[in-house]
Amino acid sequence: MSERQRRLLGILLLVVGIGVGSLQALLVSCHSPATAAYANTIVIPVELR
Amino acid sequence: MKRLLLLLIVVVIAAAVLMLLWQRISGQRPSKEKATNSIAGMADWLLFVLPMPAAAAALVALVRGQLGLLLGNVLGYGLLLGGAMLVRGAQGGWEAALGIRTFGRLWLPKTLGAGLLALGSGLTAWLGAGHHPAIALIFSLVTLLGLHLVYGIELPLRRRPSGIGAHGVESLRRAEHSIAAIEQASADIHQPELGARLARISALARQILQRVQDDPRDLWRARKFLNVYLDGVQRVVEGYASTHGQVAAPQLDRRFREALEIVEASFREQHQSLVQRDVEDLDVQIEVLTRQLEREGIL
Numbered sequence: 001m002s003e004r005q006r007r008l009l010g011i012l013l014l015v016v017g018i019g020v021g022s023l024q025a026l027l028v029s030c031h032s033p034a035t036a037a038y039a040n041t042i043v044i045p046v047e048l049r
Numbered sequence: 050m051k052r053l054l055l056l057l058i059v060v061v062i063a064a065a066v067l068m069l070l071w072q073r074i075s076g077q078r079p080s081k082e083k084a085t086n087s088i089a090g091m092a093d094w095l096l097f098v099l100p101m102p103a104a105a106a107a108l109v110a111l112v113r114g115q116l117g118l119l120l121g122n123v124l125g126y127g128l129l130l131g132g133a134m135l136v137r138g139a140q141g142g143w144e145a146a147l148g149i150r151t152f153g154r155l156w157l158p159k160t161l162g163a164g165l166l167a168l169g170s171g172l173t174a175w176l177g178a179g180h181h182p183a184i185a186l187i188f189s190l191v192t193l194l195g196l197h198l199v200y201g202i203e204l205p206l207r208r209r210p211s212g213i214g215a216h217g218v219e220s221l222r223r224a225e226h227s228i229a230a231i232e233q234a235s236a237d238i239h240q241p242e243l244g245a246r247l248a249r250i251s252a253l254a255r256q257i258l259q260r261v262q263d264d265p266r267d268l269w270r271a272r273k274f275l276n277v278y279l280d281g282v283q284r285v286v287e288g289y290a291s292t293h294g295q296v297a298a299p300q301l302d303r304r305f306r307e308a309l310e311i312v313e314a315s316f317r318e319q320h321q322s323l324v325q326r327d328v329e330d331l332d333v334q335i336e337v338l339t340r341q342l343e344r345e346g347i348l
Contacts, residue, residue: 010200012195017167019102022103025102
């Protein structure tokens, strides 16, 4: 394996190891239920009352 | 709708990263070395770009009041950023700036940075993405392997000189200190010709030290160089650096120049003799192998 190929493979592994992990962390934090007091407040539209 | 938007953002970021990668790889490749360097430069840049979603995740967790995710992402991003700065700093020559050479160079700051990056990716995967600790460990190992392939991270145990002994280690440390002092003093001598010669002398001294570290048998062969010559050169260069600016003494200048010529020649000779010894050792090994093969009837 040449030096260039070795480094490209290394970059691919870095993308997997760091990039995928942090993207998943972003997805998880966007999809987790909010626990802040304001975010938990349920707003019921007037027409449904 | 929110998920769709998020997915769109992720796809756009990934596409931008891939486009930049492609431009860097295929844009210009005048020489193999330049292409390899551009890949290393790209990796430096990626070390700062790839953890950005973790920072965004920390921000989202803060807004939504998710304490666990916030701590996990902040910790992970902090480690990733710190590690990236250390690895990139090592590429830029922090070791030299900090005066950390030989033994220190083996693990600081590049290896330390790699450790932080691996730990950061594992923590982000565990506490940020909610993976099982075993999966997070695999993320860490993948990161570490990637760093090893790109930067050639080496563990300190692998290259620490073995069989040198405490006295040898002390000799090497003193020699290292002498070389650093010579370099420091040469910066005070504002004469390009002398500066260039002193730089060559320092480089030769470092090569000799490197050989001794790689093969402890060379310690005995280079003992006079380590214990006597380097110390003498250090004293002379420091003395000249402190006096030549105050007193105009052409004869002293001439003698100093001649002394440096002799020192450079003797250092080069010392280095050559170590290389020659390795060649002789290899020659003996080839001879032994050839005879063994002849005895076995293979040759």
